[in-house]
Amino acid sequence: xxxxxxxxxxxxxxxxxxxxxxxxxxxxxxxxxxxxxxxxxxxxxxxxxxxxxxxxxxxxxxxxxxxxxxxxxxxxxxxxxxxxxxxxxxxxxxxxxxxxxxxxxxxxxxxxxxxxxxxxxx
Amino acid sequence: xxxxxxxxxxxxxxxxxxxxxxxxxxxxxxxxxxxxxxxxxxxxxxxxxxxxxxxxxxxxxxxxxxxxxxxxxxxxxxxxxxxxxxxxxxxxxxxxxxxxxxxxxxxxxxxxxxxxxxxxxx
DNA sequence: ACATCATACTGTGTTATACATAGTATATGT
DNA sequence: ACATATACTATGTATAACACAGTATGATGT
Numbered sequence: 001x002x003x004x005x006x007x008x009x010x011x012x013x014x015x016x017x018x019x020x021x022x023x024x025x026x027x028x029x030x031x032x033x034x035x036x037x038x039x040x041x042x043x044x045x046x047x048x049x050x051x052x053x054x055x056x057x058x059x060x061x062x063x064x065x066x067x068x069x070x071x072x073x074x075x076x077x078x079x080x081x082x083x084x085x086x087x088x089x090x091x092x093x094x095x096x097x098x099x100x101x102x103x104x105x106x107x108x109x110x111x112x113x114x115x116x117x118x119x120x121x122x
Numbered sequence: 123x124x125x126x127x128x129x130x131x132x133x134x135x136x137x138x139x140x141x142x143x144x145x146x147x148x149x150x151x152x153x154x155x156x157x158x159x160x161x162x163x164x165x166x167x168x169x170x171x172x173x174x175x176x177x178x179x180x181x182x183x184x185x186x187x188x189x190x191x192x193x194x195x196x197x198x199x200x201x202x203x204x205x206x207x208x209x210x211x212x213x214x215x216x217x218x219x220x221x222x223x224x225x226x227x228x229x230x231x232x233x234x235x236x237x238x239x240x241x242x243x244x
Numbered sequence: 245a246c247a248t249c250a251t252a253c254t255g256t257g258t259t260a261t262a263c264a265t266a267g268t269a270t271a272t273g274t
Numbered sequence: 275a276c277a278t279a280t281a282c283t284a285t286g287t288a289t290a291a292c293a294c295a296g297t298a299t300g301a302t303g304t
Contacts, residue, residue, distance in 0.1 A: 005183045006210050008289070009141055010217050015262065016135030017221035024228045033281050042231075043224040050262055052282065057261080061127045073271065074281065088128050093225075095132050099139035100222060102165040103215075106146045109164075130260065137291065155252050172291055174253065179290080195300065196251070 018046065020096055022054060023089040026064060029080035055079055063088055140168065142218055144176060145211040148186060151202035177201055185210055 025038050032052055039046050058064045063085035066077050081089065147160050154174055161168050180186045185207035188199050203211065 013138030027232045042227045105164045110149045
């Protein structure tokens with residue numbers, strides 16, 4: 001069942017990228033609903049049932065701060081990076097870049113046709 | 123406890139990259155012990171307690187095939203990508219690239235100084 | 245001959261979290 | 275009045291790297 005395997009592996013891949021992407025978007029403050037749209041605009045579909053618990057958890061971990069504000073007759077919860085969050089984001093970006101370099105390096109040495117196609121597109 | 127958070131988030135990030143990197147290295151057949159060294163040479167430290175179960179799981183999922191062979195007086199288990207494995211690897215690479223593009227795109231639009239430093243280094 | 249290290253691998257419980265699913269409240273459009 | 279969009283909260287399930295422990299055996303050092 002290759003497609004099922006791919007789905008699981010794809011989820012694993014998303015897990016790491018998701019946090020980096022969400023933190024990256026919160027250099028400027030956003031509330032959940034528009035953050036979800038921003039992520040979608042940049043190619044990352046994320047269900048609200050996944051996004052809100054993630055935001056909550058990142059706040060608990062001290063990487064985000066939030067405050068309620070009423071705008072356009074609606075109560076919205078705005079999130080933004082903390083100083084610690086900016087620092088962690090930098091570190092995670094470094095990890096992401098390092099993993100990317102490792103993968104490319106391995107592909108260059110061991111990936112046959114795949115190495116060529118990847119290099120060509122970058 | 124930022125450093126503890128970073129460790130957990132780093133693990134999440136690794137989860138996706140790890141499978142891609144291992145599959146990429148197995149275009150040519152390797153046995154576990156040298157595969158571990160190859161990964162280390164390319165910047166990915168992975169404990170044997172993590173690598174062997176991963177290889178086992180990927181074989182069960184049909185992405186790898188293995189066979190025992192005696193070399194230099196030792197029994198070694200050689201692994202290599204199957205046709206399905208090559209296909210899944212391509213798809214995962216595409217997912218990885220898409221996530222990377224999304225992150226860069228978000229950084230470009232929302233990341234302040236970080237956006238500049240990342241662009242400069244690439 | 246024996247101790248130590250390197251090689252080569254197997255087994256399994258713990259921990260963490262996206263996902264899936266369900267839900268509430270309220271403003272706006274038809 | 276009803277449907278849809280906006281904006282969010284709550285929680286159990288499924289998954290897998292890690293951490294840790296272990297076995298077997300060849301090579302090397304004393």
